[in-house]
Structure formats: structure tokens, C-alpha cells
Amino acid sequence: MKRRGRGIACMWYPIGFTVAANPSAATVKVNEDGTATLLTGTVETGQGSLTVLAQIAAEELGVATEDVHVVSADTDVTPMDTGAIASRTTYVTGNATRLAAEKAKAILFNVAAPMLGVRPDQLEARDRKIQVKRFPQRQLPISQVAHHALFVKGDPPIGSASFNPPTVAMDPETGQGLPFATYVYATQIAEVDVDDETGEVEVLRIVASHDCGTAINPMLVEGQIEGGISMGIGLALQEEILFDDKGRQINPNLTNYIMPTSLDMPEIEVDIVPSYDPTGPFGAKGVGEPTSVPTAAAILNAIHDAVGARVHSLPATAEKVLAAIKESRVQGTKQLPGTRRAIAGPAA
């Protein structure tokens, strides 16, 4: 019979390296037509980080996302970056990008101020324009300002900046210190069906509420969460590198290393928790790794809820789950607890 259960798990996760310096640098160059080029040493490994960085640069410069072209991942061309690791790109490289764009913008403002007859600090950049705060009709297209800066004033609007998350080393005896600049938080709730005769677990639904600070691009945040959950499901139920007694891997292939296929994925509901971190670029923190942190815990709690069996070692394969069910029965649990709703099995 299939028994349904639900499980909850929450977590916290830091952004960036543990104390160790993990700087990023960035350069933003505004072209004479008001478009911009961002140089970053980070690497696009699928997360969409280049899109996010373009959005951050665009926001700071007051232009559109596709006005920013990102050049990345070339040590001859791009500035130092600690890389696509530790969920740090949006926060650390994002901060560097914003600061670099701010410097380029400052040059534009210095050029624009006399053209508009105001002080630079009275200006703002919006909608591809540089305009006077509270007097948006007094404006110049950013292209005109950039062109003027480059070819009349001879002051190219280029900004370079770097960012390293502030930390305080941990005491070696007590571990006390400030190892990370910021943390994100999340909760996932899993709903599963457990076949109490075979131990098979089917994950039906996962609700994921994640904090990433400001979501620079909610669509990409959703993608990260959905993907992280698939990894979490593999960790929870299926995946394991096995060794023989001589230390050689038994299953180094995708036939016998069981990762989730499209058929193994549940319905996922993503919720982005409103949050703003004043230390991040436009309030952003990060989202990459945390997405797969609470999934296994939530699923294992749901299994426990469904059949009253606690599996203490991952992955909770069907065989382990069945063994745990049998054990919990032996331990005098006359009735399976937690079976709020027993639903019919396939054979019934």
C-alpha cells in the first residue's frame, strides 16, 4: 500500500569562502553609443551568472540589460575573479560589477553635469538617460554623454573595482569569528508516497521557499532552485558511488549511478522570500548551492511521516526504506504512525 507523508526542512547557508579572501574584480566600459561592456573573470557554468551581472551593470548605469555585453573567462582579458564557486558570483562579483559601473557612471556624471548645468551629485541614470533628480525633463541620452566624454572631453567612462567579502578570522580554539559576510535561508517541504511493501519512494511535490536577497532575475533563481532540488532528490534517494573491497568504483557510469531522470522529478513550487541585504548589490545575496541543501532532509522527514521509519544513512534506497519499515514494526510499533492518509496502491 502507498502511504503519503510530508516533511519539512529549513537551512542556512553562507555566501562566499570561509574567512579566506575571495575577491572579484570587474571592469565596466561605456561605449560611445551608451552601450557597455563588462569584463569579468568569472565563468558561465550554466547558472546564468553573466545575465545577472549584465543586469547589475545595467541597473547601475541606467541602461537595459541587453545594452551590456559581458566578456568573461579569459585570463588574458578579464580581471581577477575567485570564480564560479561558493554561491558567490551574484554577491561578490555582483558587488564588484556594481562598483565598477558606479565609477564609470561617475565619469559620465562629471561630463554631463556642466552640460545640464547642475552638480554631478544631482544626477541620476535611468532609461538610457542621465537626468536631473526630480527634474526628469532635464536630461541627456546616455549615448550623447558617453560620446561627449570619449571624444570631446577625452575622459573615457571606464570603471574598475573589486570586492572582497568582509570577514573576521575564527579563533582556532573556539571557532568564534565572523567567517562569512552574509547568509541565506530556506525551507523546503516535500510530499512523498511510500510503498510500504517495496520501500519505493515517490516524491510528488516540493514547495521551496528560498531567500536570495533581491532576486536580480527571478526566472534564473527559479531555475537554480528547480535544478538544486533535482540534485537533492538524487542525494536523498538514489545516488551513490560504490566501491569494492579493494577501493575500486563499482558503478562509474550513468547506467548504474542512479541520478534523477525527468520521470523521477516531482512537481516543484518555487517561492522567493522577499528579502533585502544592504551589503549585496541592490540587496542581492545568492542562491546556487542552498537550493540542494534542504531537499534530502525534507524527503527523509516525509518518509518518516509516511511510514514511521527513520533512515539514518543516505541514500534512502527502497531497500533501506523497507528495512527501516520492517525494523520499526519489530520495535513494537503495532500500527504504522503518521499515516494520516493511506492511499490505494497500484495493485489495489
Added chain:
Amino acid sequence: MNDKLRVTEKELTQEALRDPTEALRVPVVTPPVPYPIETLVPEVRQQTPAVGQRATRPDGRLHGLGQTRYIDDLTFPGMLHAKIKRAGIASALIKRIDTSEAEAMPGVMAVLTGREIPVNSFGPSLQDQPVLCDERVFHAGDGVAAVAAVTEQIALEALEKIKVEYEPLPAVLDPLEAMKDDAPKVHPPASNIYSHKIIKKGDLEKGFAESDHIFEARFSTQMVEHVPLEPHASIGMWDSNGRLTVYSSLGRITLGRTDIARTLRLPINRVHVVATIVGGNFGGKNEITQEPVVALLAKKTGRPVKAVYSRGEEFTSSTTRHPIIMDYKTGVSRDGRILARQVKLYLDGGAYCSWSETTLGKACILSPGPYNIENVEAEAFVIYTNKTVTGAMRGFGAPQVCFAYESHMDDIAKALGIDPLEIRLRNAFSEGSISPTGQVLHSVVVRESLERAAERYGWQESQS
């Protein structure tokens, strides 16, 4: 068929291709369709603010058209293919490597062993990993020699001709066994426990003494592979100024360049690393693997050399997720407030350090969970074993400890008859909470995430 013959045949065919009557045979390079056709930008995205937009990815269209060029999609004139011979034995001394037969094979352009590598060690924190093992094998996936040949198949067949003589050593595979004083040392004379971390806050004994209930449990997790769909790939080539360019599937080019320069004993400005687009990382592509090998084979042959991991090598010879054995002891009050928590973590580090120190640190710091606990002690050890290297993987130990602390939390809730959501809300961090390392936390929304998830799920309604 004889390999030499096949190579000649290929050349002959290419001659034949120049015959105009054979025009059909000319390998066709379909010119890429010049997208986008339209240059108009959708109105909605012309406007600022840019932040918060569901902006499309500039690489999205190239991906969908199959036009994204990953490393394996790049070819250069005269490029050779490299393959690495794997030890297949977990712990051994290398007595002898005989490459003569492989070198004599038609189509084989160069063979490389560890002794030819200028500085044969690398690693992001400890430089304990050889590029190719020269004296000793530390795990079965270690490389012991490499071949560059005109085709991948010839390179593979040449690996079979390389004879390596081993003197087997006892292998230590279990981290708890490896911790014992009399266990064989993976990297003698160094201790198998190669990093340790401790966090102490409050008074643990006092906390347990004040607790109404004490719960104890051991949890453990498995070794997991990242499985990026793109296997590790790299291409090395030199120019006549002695400058090296490496195309590689690396998520962290700065460190990659440092390690390549270090192992090849080159000034850093003579090394150029390009990562194009990486086909999946998840932490598994944050350090070099075969880059120095392709570089040295390229140097030996004077030709560009490409190497791509097989799917098998992805498992045996790249990094993996740390299995962790986790002991939790938690003291709680009758109403479910956590008063004291003691955690001990034993991380299986595999054969080399890789990102173990980072993983150890994060796992240890995060292990008490996102909860206000006055009295905490968390201690973590990472231990060498003669197994596949464990390194960075999405979450650096956090998924493992989360599984433990959240399973533990539910068991406590159940024993006390408190709803799992409620017990978390009673303990969860809030703005200004103090972390186990004494850090005052800001922009804390763990409660909000709990409440929103429960609301979205219908937690209250689903309770009967």
C-alpha cells in the same frame, strides 16, 4: 585493421576530396544561421530597472541552436588527442613504467609520465595531488601516464601497451579506521587526519544538565558525483614565444592558471586560460585535472593537444561529494527549545585534500542548524582514505549536515509531541540572532521561509 593503414587511408581520402567531381564528399561545414534576424529589442526590456527582470539569457539562443562551443567542440589544425592511463589500484608503489611499446605505435606522437612534470603536485589548499603519479598511487582513479596520438582510439589502445609494475600497499578505505593510530598512512608520514575544526559556544555541560530530554543519533551520507553533462575537457597549445594557451572546462580560471603555471614552472604571464562556456560545474570543475598533461604533451609534440574525460573518468578521476558520518547529541527543554547541541563530523576526504578544508569548515559552522542554541560544540575531522578525491560540491557539506540536523529535529519534535513546523519556529534564528561562531546575523528570514513554505504547501490544512 592496422592503425597506420587507417591514418594513411584518411589522408588519401582527403586527397580525393579535392577532386571536383567528388564535391559532395567535402566535409560540410554548414554555415551557422545568422541569428538574431531581428535586431529589435522587446519594448519591455528597454526600460530600466534591469534588476528584477526575467531577462532572457544571452547564451540561451546559442544553446538552443546547438551553436554554443564547449571545449570538445573546438578543433585546431594538427590537433592531437590525449588519454590518461588510470592506476586501477587503490594504493601501491610504482616500481616501473614501461612506455616503449606504446611509443612505437603508429599514430602515437608522445607519451608522458609523472617524472616529466616539472612540479608534480597541485591542489587548492594543500598541494598533495600529483598530476600523474610517479612514485606512489593514492587511489584507483589516479593517472599514471598519458598518451597523445592522432586519434582518440589510437591513444586509448596505446594506454593498453603501457606496462606499469606496482608493489601493492594496504589500502585504507574507511575513514573511522583511517583515524586510528595504527592505520596505514595514505600520505606517509603525514597523519590521515589532515584538517580539524572546532567551534565552542556557551557551556555544553551546563546546557545538557539543564535539558529535560537528551537525544542522540548518528547519521551518515554517501559519496556523490557531480555529473556535469559535459565531461572535463581541455586543449593545450603553445606559441613560439613559449606562451601556453589552455582552453579548459574550468569554473575558476584564476586558480587554474596559478596551478598550471606552478606545475609547469612557468611565469604566470606565460599562461593563458580560456574557459568558454562550461557545461555544468556544481563544484566539480573548480580545480585543474588534466591541463598540465595536455600542456606538456603539446610541448613535446609541437601540436595542439585535446583531452576529454570519459564518463568513467568523470566518476573515478574527478572530485566527488564528501561522505560524512555525523554524531548529534541534543538537549531540549520540555517545550522543545534546544538548550545544547554537540556535533561530531567525520568527513571522508578521499586521497587528496582538494576543497576538503572549505567543506570541513562550512559543514562544521552550519552543523548546529539555523537555530538559536546557547550551548554548542561542533567538531569536525577530515580524513584521508585511498578512495576517489572528495572536493567541492554544491553546498560544501551543508546538504549532509542539514539532513542530520533536520532529521534529528523531527525525531525530537515527534518525541515531544510538537508539530515539526512549530518546533522549528520556536528555535529558528531571527534578525540579530547570534550564530555558533558568535556572529550577529542580519537579513535573517528563516522564519519567513518556514511560514511561507507552510502556507504554500497547506501545512495546517494537511494535518488531520
Added chain:
Amino acid sequence: MTEVKMKLNGETRSASVPPETTLLKMLRESFNLTGAKLGCDVGDCGACTVLVDGMSVNACLMLANQVDGREVLTIEGLATVEYLHPVQEAFETFASLQCGFCGPGVIMSAKALLDENPDPTIPEIRDALSGNLCRCTGYTKMIEAIQDAARILRAKEHA
């Protein structure tokens, strides 16, 4: 050497390859069509999915010789100069791909599905993608995009 003559992405093409050459190797090396990827080389991952006579196959599990006289469609032949295929367009709009390595294979599987079944249910889409492993996306946005592309294709059919 084996002579292979086929209709490749709508055009007659031929190649001369050693007999043990797989379809994937021929596409990538003889024709420089690198859209189909080598992810596992044994038919587990689906990154090399192409269509042969309209049926999706793992190009790593066919000999080049087997497509002699047949029609092969790769990701490079899916879009025309004027239009992206609706699946490609939807994948772009929904950010269905992240690292993108599995993408060409997934899109070819989706194309084969929609050719056969213009109005697939979510379970049918999941079933059609089960031969394409993806590690980045959890498949969720792919499924949404395929549903969207199906709607667009059906509307086109009606128009």
C-alpha cells in the same frame, strides 16, 4: 572505409569514414556538426540525440553506415533562416537550459515528441525526456517550454 550518403538536415551529403565510426563521430568530425554532444558514449545521457527518419536515436549507438540512404536531422537543421523552431524559441524564452550541454539532445527529443503527439500531457513529456539527462534544471522549465511550444505549433496548424 565506408561510404555514407544521406540526407543530412535536408541536403544530400556524403562522407567516407572507417566502418566502426559512430553516427555521432561522423556528424561531429566529418561534418563539423557539433550540436550533438558526447556525454557518456553509451546511450545513457541522450546528449547526442538526433532524428533518423524522424525517430529520435542516440547517435553514439549507431554506426554511421546505418544511416546510409536515410534522413538525419540534427539540431543544426532544426531552425530555418527565417524562424527558430517553436521549441527552440520557447527554450530561450523560459530559460529552459542552463549550462546548455544537454540542450540540443533535449530539443531533438521534444521535436520528435511533438511531431508524434501535438498535445502531450506532462507525464507524456516527462516520458519523452527520460532519455535525456540534465543536471542543471530539474527538467521543470523544459517541460513548461515544451507545453508552450506545443500550443504554438497547434495554433500554427489551425491557422
Added chain:
Amino acid sequence: MRGFKVVEARDANHAVALLAELAPSVKVLAGGTDLLVDFKHAPHAPEVVLDITRAEDLKGVSMTDAGLRIGALATHTDIMRSPLVRESLPALVDAAHTIGAVQTRNLGTLGGNLVTCVPSMDSGPTLVALEARVTVAGPGGRRELPLTEFFVGPRKTVLKPDELLVDIIIPKKNVGKPTDFLKFGLRKGQALALVNVASSLWVDPKKTFVEPRIALGAVAPTVIRAPEAEAYLEGKKITPEAMSEAGRIAAGEARPISDFRASAQYRRDLIAVLTRRTLENACARVQDVRPGGSK
């Protein structure tokens, strides 16, 4: 892959003639989903590969006087799409559907699945439960034998190097027999079977089992029948208890091994459950069906 020669067969007879000429240093290429994988890992290449994929007479599904004939080269997709199979033996469709994924089902053939003869083959149990027979062609002509006799052991059949599997026939009397197939794998997509079970049965007017057949996969060197469980059920009243008991008996008849995928004990547990469930499902498919196949 290591180098080899490829020879193409036009049809079955041509293939047999070529086999006679080339045996034993020849391998037959049908769907290739197993064979090419083997080649990629094998320490030696075959000398010659006989490509039979263009032999049209080895394909197709049809009804003959003997029963339902499935050509050895029919792909799993062909079987799933065959109206004949869908109507008369949906369990065969279910079994084909559990094999690999779309891409491998489009390539992989029923004959190939049987000839490769891994113990966990998903097409085996249903065919065995339906008492399928196979036709083998060789230099001496064609012979027919029960499928159970075709299997010899893991990756071993009675086929001699110069012989070819031509077709699979489900005897007329069993076409339409209520049958059910269940597979238990480690995941839902692209799974290898830990255990797979098929049961077929008729029900007489007194609601008792008639000719119950139970076939078990992945729990012995080849697909096996569970004769004791079948004998236990024959003539028994259809009750949940009888079906559970049959499952227990079948579990005792299996000879599963422990390997990295699962323990022998767990596989036995699964057999008991899956046997009972296939019996239940097969019973649910019975609607006034009488022995002899007429509805």
C-alpha cells in the same frame, strides 16, 4: 571503438548465408544498443559485424496461423505502437515501455533483447508467461523452440555462431490471455530491473485460476517460470490470500543474487509483492474471458 569490418545483410536468408561464411568471428548488429556498448568496452574488437538492420523480413508484427508473430528486428517502439499488440497483449506494451528511454526503444529490438540475454531483460517475463516460442535459422534450415529453452544463462542462448533469431511467436491460444507485467527498478526513467515479473491467467466461470503462468526476471541466471506457484494456483479460487501465497511460493522458487544493486533477500521480498500484484492486475484485466481466447 576499435576497428572492424561491416557486412550488410539484405534479408534473413542472406544473413544466414553470410553467417555461415563468417562464423565464428562475426557479431550480429540489430538495434546496437547493447552491442555497440560492448564493443566500446571490449578488450578486442570483432573481426566482422553483420549489419542486419535492413533485413525487412525480420521486422514487423503480424497475426499468423501459429499466433502473434513478432519479427526479431521489431523495435520496442514498434511493439508499443502495434495496434495488434496493444489490443491483444497490452502487457507486452507495458514491458516494452519500461525498457530504456525513447531513443533506445527506437533502436533496440525485441530479438536483440532476447539474444543479449541479460537476466534482467524486460521483454522476457511477459513472453515466458505467454509461453512464447522462437524461430531460429541456421545453415540447416529453421527450427522452433520454446523461449524458455532459448535461454541458457546470463548473456548465453542456444544460438550457435552461425544461427540467427528470426521471430518470436505467441501461440494463438494465448493471444488475448489476461497478462500483467511489473518491473521494479532503482528509478522511474531508464531503469534496470531489480526484479521483473509477469503473470498470465485465465479465469473459469467458477472464478478459479486456469493455466496461471508466472515468469520471474532478474532473480536467476535467466528468466524463469515459477512452476510451484503456478501449480498452487491452478484450479484455486481467486482470493487475495491465494495470490499472496503464490507470491510467497514464487519468492522461494527464485534464485536471486546479492549485488551492489540489491540484496538477494530484498529481491525475494520484491518477487512476493510483484507476483501478487501482477496476479491481481491480470485478474482485473479478465472480463468474461474463457480458455481458448475468445471473448
